[in-house]
Amino acid sequence: MHIIIVGCGRVGSQLAQILSSEGHNVVIIDKNPAAFKRLGPDFNGITITGVGFDPDILKRAGIERAEALAAVTNGDNSNIMVSEIAKKIYNVPRVITRIYDPLRADIYKKFGLNTIGTTTIVAQIFRSALLKESSKLEFSIGTDLGLIEYKAQKEAPQTEEK
Amino acid sequence: MYVLIVGGGKVGKSLAKALAGAGYDVAVVEKDEKIAGKIAEDVDKALIIAGDGCDPARLEDAGIARAQVVTAVTGDDEDNLIICQLARDTFGVPRVIARVNNPSNVITFQKLGIDTVSSTTIITKLIEEEATIGDIFTLLALKRGKLSIVEAILSPKSPAANKAIKELKLPAESILATIIRENQIIFPKGNIKLLPGDSIIALSTIEQESALKEALIGKE
Numbered sequence: 348m349h350i351i352i353v354g355c356g357r358v359g360s361q362l363a364q365i366l367s368s369e370g371h372n373v374v375i376i377d378k379n380p381a382a383f384k385r386l387g388p389d390f391n392g393i394t395i396t397g398v399g400f401d402p403d404i405l406k407r408a409g410i411e412r413a414e415a416l417a418a419v420t421n422g423d424n425s426n427i428m429v430s431e432i433a434k435k436i437y438n439v440p441r442v443i444t445r446i447y448d449p450l451r452a453d454i455y456k457k458f459g460l461n462t463i464g465t466t467t468i469v470a471q472i473f474r475s476a477l478l479k480e481s482s483k484l485e486f487s488i489g490t491d492l493g494l495i496e497y498k499a500q501k502e503a504p505q506t507e508e509k
Numbered sequence: 510m511y512v513l514i515v516g517g518g519k520v521g522k523s524l525a526k527a528l529a530g531a532g533y534d535v536a537v538v539e540k541d542e543k544i545a546g547k548i549a550e551d552v553d554k555a556l557i558i559a560g561d562g563c564d565p566a567r568l569e570d571a572g573i574a575r576a577q578v579v580t581a582v583t584g585d586d587e588d589n590l591i592i593c594q595l596a597r598d599t600f601g602v603p604r605v606i607a608r609v610n611n612p613s614n615v616i617t618f619q620k621l622g623i624d625t626v627s628s629t630t631i632i633t634k635l636i637e638e639e640a641t642i643g644d645i646f647t648l649l650a651l652k653r654g655k656l657s658i659v660e661a662i663l664s665p666k667s668p669a670a671n672k673a674i675k676e677l678k679l680p681a682e683s684i685l686a687t688i689i690r691e692n693q694i695i696f697p698k699g700n701i702k703l704l705p706g707d708s709i710i711a712l713s714t715i716e717q718e719s720a721l722k723e724a725l726i727g728k729e
Contacts, residue, residue: 400587401613424563424587428617431590436620450565451591454599 348372351413351439353399353429354420358445360385362417367392374408377420400428405437415441423448430460510534513576513602515562515592516583517541517548520608520628524582529554536571538562563591565599573600582608586618593623626653634715645722648710658686658712659721665705667726675699680720683713 348371352359355377363386367373373392377383380396397404399420410416416433418426423446433439444462446452452464510533514521517539529535529552536556539545545559560567562583573579579602581592589607596602609615609627618625631654635647645661663670669677674685674697688695689708695701703709713721 400617401611402617403613422587424585424591428587428590431621432617436617448564451563454565454595458594458598 348414349409349412350374351376351405351408351410351416351433353377353416353418353426354445355379355382355385355394356419356421357385359417359419362419363392364390374413376404376408398425400425400432402432405429405432410437410439413437413439415439415443417443417445419445421447423451427451427455427460434460510578511536511572511576512578512580513538513568513571513573513596515568515579515581516589516608517544517557518582518584520582522548522552524580525552525555536576538567538571563588563595565595568592568595568600573602576600576602578602578604578606580606580608584610586610586614590618590621590623594621597623624653630654645711645718645726654715656712656714657718658710659718661709661711661722661725663703663705663707663709663726667705668723669703669709669725670705670707671702673700673702677703677724679724680713680717682717683711683721686710686712 350366350371350373352363352373352375355363355375359375359377363373363375367390374395375386375392376395376397376399378396378398383394386394395404395408399418410433416430416439418429420426426444426446430442430444434442442461444455444460446455446462446464447466449464449467452462452467456462512528512533513536514525515538517537521537521539525535525537525548535554536558537548538558538560539548540559540561542559545557549557556571558567558571560570562568562581573596579593579596581589583589586609589609593605593607596605606624606626607618609618609625610629612627612630615625615627615630631650634654645659647657647659649658651657679685685697687710688697688701688703689710690704690706709725711721
């Protein structure tokens with residue numbers, strides 16, 4: 348699969364390494380060339396230095412044949428802009444957008460972007476870890492993905508086996 | 510009319526000044542507190558909000574719900590895009606205009622349906638025109654540079670010199686507005702003969718400017 352990752356921070360670089368080691372064709376874009384050091388020596392994808400929402404850069408990254416794109420720069424608005432270009436102009440089938448601001452994550456989810464609001468997710472994980480209570484974590488990722496985690500309490504009642 | 514300006518740099522500030530001076534209700538959202546304070550001192554009669562204009566809550570503070578026009582003029586194109594989309598799609602503002610700093614982003618904005626003003630593109634065009642001798646000059650760019658009012662001065666060698674206006678083959682998307690001859694203003698009619706030294710003011714689309722130039726003053 349031809350996958351474009353925009354942003355080579357901690358998340359972007361790790362994502363690139365995982366996908367690349369799984370045999371995908373990964374192109375990663377970052378405006379700071381020093382960021383590619385995070386990829387380590389084993390990364391065998393392509394790196395492009397430039398602004399991710401620049402149409403020329405995206406074309407160089409092969410957006411016209413990309414099957415998926417992840418926007419994981421540290422700028423919410425950059426991520427939104429890249430994602431809208433990928434989805435609405437180049438019809439990339441799968442576009443995932445990281446958004447820190449929970450409000451903007453909600454708004455753009457309504458506008459049809461697959462947003463991952465990491466702030467809310469992390470806050471909920473922390474909350475349940477701090478309170479040590481039985482928890483039900485629930486996240487929706489975009490419009491068609493969800494993650495639910497149930498954690499059983501020690502004193503949880505045994506369910507009867509049928 | 511209530512106009513909300515996001516971005517209080519040089520463009521935002523002078524826009525706020527001009528619009529407030531013209532009697533519009535103006536609000537400016539600027540994320541840098543110091544700059545916001547400075548605008549508050551310099552521009553009377555405008556509401557200044559210090560905060561991030563990409564944050565819907567700040568836009569609400571600035572009264573976006575009753576704004577007829579929102580213009581995003583920050584130095585960051587991605588911010589301008591998001592501000593305009595929030596204004597149009599979330600708050601239902603009837604008219605939104607984005608400043609585009611990097612001309613290569615103009616197409617992206619257009620494809621996403623956001624009206625743009627690219628000062629870089631406009632200035633480049635103007636300088637290009639001013640720098641070409643024997644050309645027609647743009648007096649005023651309209652419709653964000655798509656349409657312009659131009660001036661051409663006829664020389665004895667110009668193809669239009671000593672011809673009646675009806676004999677000219679002018680491009681379809683252009684029209685002669687007026688002729689200035691020795692400080693006299695002449696309104697163009699078909700029978701009027703153009704003379705060397707005439708200054709011709711015309712309205713034209715950018716695409717047909719070179720065809721208009723050819724018809725009036727010829728090729729280089």
